[in-house]
Amino acid sequence: MNLIRGAGLLTTLGLAACAPEVTDIDAEQSALHGGGARGRYRFWIGDEGPTGPLFSGPQQYPFLCSTSEAGLGQPNVDNQDGLGNAVYAVEGVPTSGVVGYSADCSIDTRVDYFYLATDGRFRIYDATNPPEDLVQFPVGETLVPFVVRVETGTINRFVYNIAMLAPFPESLARPSTLNNSAWNQKAIYYLGGGVGIGHWQGEAFWHGGLSSAERGLFAAMLQGGYAIMTSSGNTTATHYNLELAEETALMVKRHFTATYGRPDYTISIGGSGGGIQQYVFGQNRPGLFDAGVPAYAYPDMVTQTIHILDCNLLEQYFLEEATLDPTSMWATWSNHRLIEGLNSSDTVINSLTGVPGSSECIEGWFFAEPTAHNPRTADPQYFAALQFYGYPASVIDDIRWTHWNDLENIYGTTGPDGFAPTPYDNVGVQYGLGALLDGDITADEFLRINRCVGGWKSQDQFTPWPFDLSDPFDSANMTRDPVACRFGVPAPRSVGDRRTIRRAFTSGHVFRGRLRMPVIDLRPYLDPVLDMHNARQSFSARQRMLDHDGNADNQVIWFTENEADFGAKAVLAIQVLDEYLTTGQRPALFQDACFDAAGAPIGFGPTAWSGILDGGPAGPCTTAYPLNGSSRTVAGDGMAGDVFKCALQTVDEAIAGGVYGSVAFSPAQLADLRNTFAEGVCDYDRQRRRRGWR
Numbered sequence: 001m002n003l004i005r006g007a008g009l010l011t012t013l014g015l016a017a018c019a020p021e022v023t024d025i026d027a028e029q030s031a032l033h034g035g036g037a038r039g040r041y042r043f044w045i046g047d048e049g050p051t052g053p054l055f056s057g058p059q060q061y062p063f064l065c066s067t068s069e070a071g072l073g074q075p076n077v078d079n080q081d082g083l084g085n086a087v088y089a090v091e092g093v094p095t096s097g098v099v100g101y102s103a104d105c106s107i108d109t110r111v112d113y114f115y116l117a118t119d120g121r122f123r124i125y126d127a128t129n130p131p132e133d134l135v136q137f138p139v140g141e142t143l144v145p146f147v148v149r150v151e152t153g154t155i156n157r158f159v160y161n162i163a164m165l166a167p168f169p170e171s172l173a174r175p176s177t178l179n180n181s182a183w184n185q186k187a188i189y190y191l192g193g194g195v196g197i198g199h200w201q202g203e204a205f206w207h208g209g210l211s212s213a214e215r216g217l218f219a220a221m222l223q224g225g226y227a228i229m230t231s232s233g234n235t236t237a238t239h240y241n242l243e244l245a246e247e248t249a250l251m252v253k254r255h256f257t258a259t260y261g262r263p264d265y266t267i268s269i270g271g272s273g274g275g276i277q278q279y280v281f282g283q284n285r286p287g288l289f290d291a292g293v294p295a296y297a298y299p300d301m302v303t304q305t306i307h308i309l310d311c312n313l314l315e316q317y318f319l320e321e322a323t324l325d326p327t328s329m330w331a332t333w334s335n336h337r338l339i340e341g342l343n344s345s346d347t348v349i350n351s352l353t354g355v356p357g358s359s360e361c362i363e364g365w366f367f368a369e370p371t372a373h374n375p376r377t378a379d380p381q382y383f384a385a386l387q388f389y390g391y392p393a394s395v396i397d398d399i400r401w402t403h404w405n406d407l408e409n410i411y412g413t414t415g416p417d418g419f420a421p422t423p424y425d426n427v428g429v430q431y432g433l434g435a436l437l438d439g440d441i442t443a444d445e446f447l448r449i450n451r452c453v454g455g456w457k458s459q460d461q462f463t464p465w466p467f468d469l470s471d472p473f474d475s476a477n478m479t480r481d482p483v484a485c486r487f488g489v490p491a492p493r494s495v496g497d498r499r500t501i502r503r504a505f506t507s508g509h510v511f512r513g514r515l516r517m518p519v520i521d522l523r524p525y526l527d528p529v530l531d532m533h534n535a536r537q538s539f540s541a542r543q544r545m546l547d548h549d550g551n552a553d554n555q556v557i558w559f560t561e562n563e564a565d566f567g568a569k570a571v572l573a574i575q576v577l578d579e580y581l582t583t584g585q586r587p588a589l590f591q592d593a594c595f596d597a598a599g600a601p602i603g604f605g606p607t608a609w610s611g612i613l614d615g616g617p618a619g620p621c622t623t624a625y626p627l628n629g630s631s632r633t634v635a636g637d638g639m640a641g642d643v644f645k646c647a648l649q650t651v652d653e654a655i656a657g658g659v660y661g662s663v664a665f666s667p668a669q670l671a672d673l674r675n676t677f678a679e680g681v682c683d684y685d686r687q688r689r690r691r692g693w694r
Contacts, residue, residue, distance in 0.1 A: 041251070041258040043153075044174060045111055048076065050251060051104045052156035056244040057409040059157065060198055062391050062399070064382075065105035066232075067159065068092065070204035072110075072152065075102035086390030098390065105201050109153035111172050114163075114206065116146035120215055122206070137223055139182075144168070148222055149178070150206045155255060156248045158233030159204040162256055165222045175259045184225030186578070187256065187263035189249060189289060190214070192230075193272030193296070194237025195371060198406040199382070199399065202238030205230045213567065217269070220571050227263065229256055236273025240301050240372075241407050242280050242509055249281065250288060265290035265581045267574055272296045272533060276511075278519065279541060284508040286516040291577040293570060295522045296533040299511040299541040302423070302504050303642050305372070305403075307341070307630040309424045309494075311361035312369045312473040313453050313480075314340055314431065314631065319473070320452075320482050329441075333357035338435040339449065341629030342534065343527045352472060360628075364532025369474055370465035372403040373456070375419060377465040402459070404500070410507045411500045419459040423504055425496030425645040426455055428682040434634040437661045447672050454480030455494030490676045501644045510642060511541065513548030518580055518590065519555050520573040524563045525625045535559065536627045536639070539612050543639040546613065557609060559594040559625050568599060594621035613639060636684045647687045648680030657685075 040050045053059055065075040065085040074087050077100030084103030090096035115125035116135040123131070125147050135146040149166035152159065170179035196202070203209075210218065221228055232238050233248035253266065268278045268289040275297025281288050298304055314336070322331040329335050336344040336359045344359035351363055370377040378401035386396045404411055404420035411420045431453055436446040455478070462477045480491035504510050521538045538557045545552035558573065560566050572589075579587045592608040595601055603609075603620030610619035612627065630641060636659075637643055651674045654660065659681070665673060 041255040043109060043255070044259070045172060046108050047153075048106045048108060049153045049155040049160070049255065051106060051154075052247060052251060053244075054247050054251065056241070056247045060239075060406075060409075061103070062199055062386060062395050063103070063105065063157065064200035064385050064389060065102055066201045066203065067105065067107050067154075070159065070208040072107055072159070072204065072207055075105045075107055075154075078102055078104050078106065082390075082392075094388065094390070101390075104154075105157050106154045107152075107159075109151065111149060111151050112207075113166065114148045114150055116148070116219055120212070120219070122148065122210060122215060122218075139167070146219075146223070151259075152204070152207060155231065155251045156233055156244075158201055158231050158238070158248055159208075160229070160231040160233075160248075160252045160255075161204070161206050162252075162260070163206065163218065163222065163228040163230075164260075165225065178260075180260065182225060183227055183260070185261075185264045186225070187227045187229060187253075187266040188221050188574070189229045189234075189253070189266050189268045190218075191249075191268060191270030191274035191277045192232075192235030192237060193270065193274045194235060195273070195301075195368070196235075196237045196239050197372060197378075197401060197403055198239040198241065200238065200385075202232030202235050204232055213271075216567050217570060221574070226267075227256070227260065229253065229266075234270075234274075234277060236276065236301070239406060240273070240403055241410075242277060242284075242301075243410065243507055245277055246281050246285055246288070246508075249277075250285065253288065267577050267581070268292040268294075269570065269574065270295065272298075273301065275521075276300055279511045279515065280508060282517050282519065283511055283514045289517060290581055291517050292519045293522055293573045293577070294519055295566075295570065297521055297523070297541070298533075298537045299544055299642075300509060301403075302509045303511075303644075305368075305424055306641065306644055307632045308361075308365050308368050309373060309456065310426065310429075310431070310453075310631040311340065311342075311365050312475075313426075313455070313478060314449075315359070315361050316473040316475045316478065316480075317449060317452055329445075333359060336361070337628065338440050339432040339634060340631050341634045342631075343530055343628045345528070345530060348530050352469065358530060360527075360530040360532065360534060363530035364534075366472075373422070373424075374462055374465050374474060374477065375400040375402045375405065375459050376462050377401055380467075400459075407507075407509075410503055410509070412503075415460065417460050421497035421500045422459070423496045423501040423644045424456065424494050425501075426453070427493045427495055428646055428648045428677060428680050429493075429632065429635050430677075430681050431631060431635055433636050433659075434629075436663060443663060443665055443669050447669060447676065448486065451488070451490045451672070451676050452480060452482065452485035453493075454478050454485070454491030488672065488675070490678075496645050498645065504644075511544060512642075513541075513544030513546070513640075515545060515554050517554060518577060518586075520577065520590070521555055521557045522560075522566070522569060522573055523558075524560045524566050526562075527625075527628055534628060535625055536629065539609070539627065539639055540641045543613060544642060547640060556590055556592050558592070559621060560599070561595065561597045564597070565595060565599040569595065592621070594624055596624075636682060637687075638684065643684070643687055646682035646684060649683040649686070650680050651677055654681050654683070657683075 077087050084101045086098045087100050088096050113125040114122040117133040136143040144167035151162040165182040168179045171177035275294030278292040278294040318330040321328045333344050334346045342360035348358045350358035404422050408420045435441045465474045485491045542552045576589045591605050593604045602624050607619045608621040610616045611622045
């Protein structure tokens with residue numbers, strides 16, 4: 001069971017085949033940013049939902065509507081000024097003529113009924129012609145049809161759904177005539193994953209289709225009586241503006257409360273980016289969710305770029321070394337882990353070459369740099385969709401396709417070309433330091449890597465990444481000269497923008513470790529298959545909680561051996577959190593744990609993960625599921641992984657402080673080291689003492 005949703009591309013277009021919810025903080029944000037009256041959230045069939053924003057700032061333009069692709073019809077016309085999607089006289093036929101434009105992508109609210117079929121899929125339900133494959137389930141001694149009422153509309157320009165079991169006859173005249181007797185008065189908020197860079201409405205859940213994992217989870221939760229809220233704006237395949245996502249979840253929940261009544265509590269669940277949202281919202285708006293199951297999670301997205309943008313730089317270096325010398329140690333894939341920290345393997349089939357040997361940098365993160373960091377690169381489907389819906393060429397040309405520009409209302413822009421500054425910085429980072437200290441690489445190799453790794457050019461110098469993979473690691477946009485660096489000339493490093501770093505923190509996009517709700521951090525152990533959702537991330541979040549509060553009592557960590565047992569444990573996690581919220585007492589199962597392939601516990605309780613953060617002997621889970629690092633942990637950074645720009649010390653200070661242990665540099669090597677790190681090397685010990693990025 002995999003709760004990761006989407007890849008952030010317009011694949012459905014067919015063109016190319018904080019406190020409780022109402023608090024002083026909430027009221028202050030509404031007052032400052034036009035939060036609106038409660039009545040805005042009371043609407044029903046035939047009405048449009050509120051378009052926002054409350055506090056997330058100016059809305060992004062251009063913004064592609066995708067209701068038509070979900071089978072929900074074209075968006076409503078809201079202007080004749082050429083702003084937004086063209087709305088055609090005949091849906092999907094531009095030659096039929098434009099009747100207006102939609103900037104807000106709103107549709108009229110509707111209600112549909114779905115049923116659970118015997119093959120595990122949900123299909124549209126027609127009560128006048130009950131299907132033969134309809135699942136029934138017992139309520140007491142009576143079998144009732146597994147029918148689900150799904151309210152669908154738009155809130156904050158995104159498509160939302162509210163799903164609730166509805167096995168009994170009811171009237172849709174108004175909310176008060178609904179039969180909600182199957183609802184247990186509790187809610188689930190499901191959040192989706194993926195990597196998106198904005199400029200579109202995203203994929204609708206129910207009408208756009210549910211994944212097999214979502215179908216299984218939703219069926220279990222609905223049968224248990226829970227209502228389920230979703231929004232395409234809470235899917236990171238749509239965008240990674242977590243301030244906007246928080247605002248969207250808040251608005252959807254307000255509408256739910258105004259329509260169905262306040263739930264006793266709301267439990268969040270979702271994988272990857274859906275897990276990130278739970279950590280970040282739990283920090284930034286306590287009370288939005290009461291408990292959560294962040295699955296396959298990272299503490300946040302933006303701090304992943306610290307080491308993931310190293311991946312292409314290092315893989316390009318390894319490629320060149322192996323090409324120059326086929327006997328190079330870097331021709332052996334498992335050695336890449338020595339520098340990258342992330343796992344690598346000599347047997348996993350490489351998705352680029354089709355032969356054995358690869359790394360997590362490739363299998364997990366290969367598209368990360370061109371997708372989120374290269375402003376000249378975007379999937380052709382985006383351009384096809386923008387053209388199909390009538391956006392002028394000048395508007396399309398002005399888009400900067402990066403995560404940073406997706407959040408330009410937070411990071412700002414610089415220069416006449418409108419690029420958003422980036423926080424990526426590798427000045428002073430000593431790649432492979434841990435491998436040098438362990439004797440896995442020589443001093444000469446350590447020096448050559450650090451001379452040649454380089455950094456990324458400024459965004460105005462970037463060129464489009466070739467989808468034909470003629471330059472797989474985007475080396476055209478690196479700062480390095482592979483010939484000169486191998487003859488003693490250090491390649492320039494990247495300098496992160498301090499203002500952007502500060503705004504990443506102050507906007508709440510960095511999880512600092514403040515969490516005021518219980519969570520069960522759940523993940524299958526995928527490090528052996530080089531999946532991007534590596535095991536270290538759970539403990540990165542925990543370390544930040546320890547750094548912030550001195551404890552991580554609100555977080556427990558569960559690992560399954562693989563994805564086969566994951567679905568059952570996701571349901572169990574919700575049941576445990578339900579008990580926690582219902583009784584107000586910490587359940588016996590709210591403890592660290594890991595499970596084997598059959599779902600049986602390997603380790604359970606306070607010592608399950610010993611040896612990872614406490615320096616003690618390895619616990620049973622630590623032994624069963626060993627962690628890998630990152631390029632920055634190999635370079636000396638700690639588990640938290642939240643240092644964008646390190647504090648610097650001179651090479652001589654590093655030598656005097658014992659940074660290089662028993663490694664003895666020759667006079668020539670020492671001169672090379674000082675030349676390579678003329679600005680100094682990272683002092684992570686000092687950084688940890690200061691607990692800051694400055």
